[in-house]
Amino acid sequence: MRILVLGDVFGRPGRSILFERLRQVRRDYALDRVVANGENASGGLGLTAKAARQLLEAGIDVMTGGNHTFRRSDIIPFFETTDRLLRPANYPPGAPGAGCLVCRPKDGPPYAVINLLGRTFMPAVDCPFATAETLLAGLPADVPVRLVDFHAEATSEKKAMGYFLDGRVSAVLGTHTHIQTADAQLLPRGTAYMTDIGLTGPVASALGMDPEEVIARFRTGLPRRFVVSKAAPEMQGALLDIDAATGKVVTITPWRLA
Ligand SMILES: [Fe+2]
Numbered sequence: 714m715r716i717l718v719l720g721d722v723f724g725r726p727g728r729s730i731l732f733e734r735l736r737q738v739r740r741d742y743a744l745d746r747v748v749a750n751g752e753n754a755s756g757g758l759g760l761t762a763k764a765a766r767q768l769l770e771a772g773i774d775v776m777t778g779g780n781h782t783f784r785r786s787d788i789i790p791f792f793e794t795t796d797r798l799l800r801p802a803n804y805p806p807g808a809p810g811a812g813c814l815v816c817r818p819k820d821g822p823p824y825a826v827i828n829l830l831g832r833t834f835m836p837a838v839d840c841p842f843a844t845a846e847t848l849l850a851g852l853p854a855d856v857p858v859r860l861v862d863f864h865a866e867a868t869s870e871k872k873a874m875g876y877f878l879d880g881r882v883s884a885v886l887g888t889h890t891h892i893q894t895a896d897a898q899l900l901p902r903g904t905a906y907m908t909d910i911g912l913t914g915p916v917a918s919a920l921g922m923d924p925e926e927v928i929a930r931f932r933t934g935l936p937r938r939f940v941v942s943k944a945a946p947e948m949q950g951a952l953l954d955i956d957a958a959t960g961k962v963v964t965i966t967p968w969r970l971a
């Protein structure tokens with residue numbers, strides 16, 4: 714089973730490259746499934762219901778989220794209409810939507826996706842480690858393919874989660890920093906791990922935004938309105954080849970397409 718997991722989709726450039734190329738990428742790479750983090754898809758901050766619907770129609774099977782998921786209010790009722798959009802599972806009780814999904818497609822093996830949010834330099838949410846443990850206990854035994862999008866800032870927290878879940882899930886893949894890291898690996902008990910899978914959007918930028926306003930904010934300390942970069946978009950992520958019978962990742966490959 715081959716799954717492509719894409720890093721944070723950023724603004725119109727990120728959406729456009731997916732609309733234009735994802736169908737062909739699915740064929741070229743013989744992908745069974747595509748999972749993508751969509752927390753920055755609208756203007757670089759948040760995700761509107763329209764963008765979410767279009768991205769799910771463009772060839773993304775499951776879309777995950779992060780600290781910006783709830784920034785656009787019209788996404789809240791959208792959660793009622795689909796189970797293919799996740800938000801971090803460790804938001805406090807009562808948050809709209811869900812953070813864990815078991816998919817049983819007619820045309821392939823079942824798989825589960827879990828979305829978690831880190832707590833270092835992040836909003837105050839429940840413990841992602843305890844939440845992961847609870848969710849794993851509830852997953853059906855006949856679904857060994859289990860992907861975790863750990864949306865977190867600190868490399869230490871991400872590595873800790875990787876080792877915490879090692880041998881219990883297929884992959885722990887980091888998102889949120891928008892910078893693809895060079896540490897794709899199989900942990901000692903077989904879980905695939907990568908600290909951050911990168912950005913689907915304008916890479917030659919300050920994490921997706923035009924650098925000018927970002928520089929001004931750093932230099933003055935004053936709030937600035939950031940503008941989505943006009944740089945050419947790339948797709949970045951991790952390509953996983955998985956033994957669907959055991960859930961073990963055979964290979965994890967950092968992936969990018971300009
Ligand atoms: Fe992000």
Ligand SMILES: [Fe+2]
Binds near residue numbers: 779
């Ligand atoms: Fe984020």
